Amino acid sequence: MNEVVLQQLVDAPLEETVVRIALAGALGMFLGLEREWSQKSAGIRTFSLISLLGAVFTVLVREADVGESLLLLGGLLVIVQGVLLAVQGLTDGDEDTGLSLTTSVSMLVAYGVGALVAAGFILEGVTVAVLSSLLLVLKRELHEFAWGLSREEMRSTTEFAILAFVIYPILPPEYEPEIAGVTIPLEPQVIWLMVVAVAGIGIVNYAIVSTYGGRGIAVTGFFGGLASSTAVVGTMLDQVRQRPEAASYAVAAILLADAAMAVRNLAIAVAFTVGSDVSPLIEAFVPLGTVIVLAFVITGLTANWRESTTMDLESPFSMKNALGFGAVFLVVLVFGSLAELWFGTLGFYITALASGLVSSAGATTSAVVLYRGEQLTSAEATIAILLATVSSIVVKAVLAAASTNTQFKRRVAIYSGVLLLGGALASLVVVL
Structure with a gap:
């Protein structure tokens, strides 16, 4: 039985809801990899869950007709969580406060990536995830270049x-x-x-x-x-x-x-x-x-x-x-x-x-x-x-x-x- 289910997942096209949700979670993990490596409060698991949240809410809005307000509510929850992280960085005397803000914005991006993939915009979602990860990884280089202008x-x-x-x-x-x-x-x-x-x-x-x-x-x-x-x-x-x-x-x-x-x-x-x-x-x-x-x-x-x-x-x-x-x-x-x-x-x-x-x-x-x-x-x-x-x-x-x-x-x-x-x-x- 397990082999049959696994084969169905492997053979499923990208349009299948289950495959799109899985891809959204994988892209969330990819986005959270750099944050985890940088030892930030939100890492691989958090980013993956946020992308999954965006994907699930998008599926419910599109296929269960629960209303677009659910998607907006999810985005608002991610924004609130990001603000709390940024405030925590300030109150804890974090010298790298800018990175706390970066993490907050990245969480919202992860939510958007999950929504894009679940809505069928797979190439767009992958592009946003890759470019966002690249910006996070090249932080030092981008800062040095900008300061040198x-x-x-x-x-x-x-x-x-x-x-x-x-x-x-x-x-x-x-x-x-x-x-x-x-x-x-x-x-x-x-x-x-x-x-x-x-x-x-x-x-x-x-x-x-x-x-x-x-x-x-x-x-x-x-x-x-x-x-x-x-x-x-x-x-x-x-x-x-x-x-x-x-x-x-x-x-x-x-x-x-x-x-x-x-x-x-x-x-x-x-x-x-x-x-x-x-x-x-x-x-x-x-x-x-x-x-x-x-x-x-x-x-x-x-x-x-x-x-x-x-x-x-x-x-x-x-x-x-x-x-x-x-x-x-x-x-x-x-x-x-x-x-x-x-x-x-x-x-x-x-x-x-x-x-x-x-x-x-x-x-x-x-x-x-x-x-x-x-x-x-x-x-x-x-x-x-x-x-x-x-x-x-x-x-x-x-x-x-x-x-x-x-x-x-x-x-x-x-x-x-x-x-x-x-x-x-x-x-x-x-x-x-």
């Missing part, structure tokens, strides 16, 4: 946030300007989200490199490459000039910057085609994934991952940087559309290859926009994105060739050639 960076961040969220709702969903007799179908809101997303990637990775940059090649090369691949090459050139024995480490950092650039382009290609009127650009996984895997394999076999260095990145907290990327993107989009009309797909390929010398992200974004407007097929958009990625890899190799260290520039050239060859061979799968 200058007044100018704070002002630029505020300006960027205001423009990012104020501009989006006033932009039209669709716009079809006519340039040189060519009508270009655009989605201004989506385009603005792309610009904000690329700027956001730079900001997040600037924070990661600022916090962990001196702790290893993976951070310096990969996350530095997401923030600014040119800065990675410049830093490595300086390292090799000062310490010739650092050539192996410097080559690996540049290859990881190439991998980071490919990851960013792949993320743009997939994220802004999923859920749209066109099919997701899954084809991009083949050539770009090949470049990424080859870069990591080569660095894993040739470099000492414990080697590290500091990297001086230009602060991305600037509206000028975001608008500069937007300007490059629009130029590529317009010239790419005209080239595609006048010279066919080959014309856009040439544009993507040339624009990749300046910004592979801009060329990738342009290809995605044209694909969403059905001016390019999925295979054509994928090839254009690969060409922009190839162009960026070539630029790094050319910059590395300026080094006087023969071993360093020869290795960069050879390994970059391997990445290019691998991407080219993988692209044949898309074309054929």
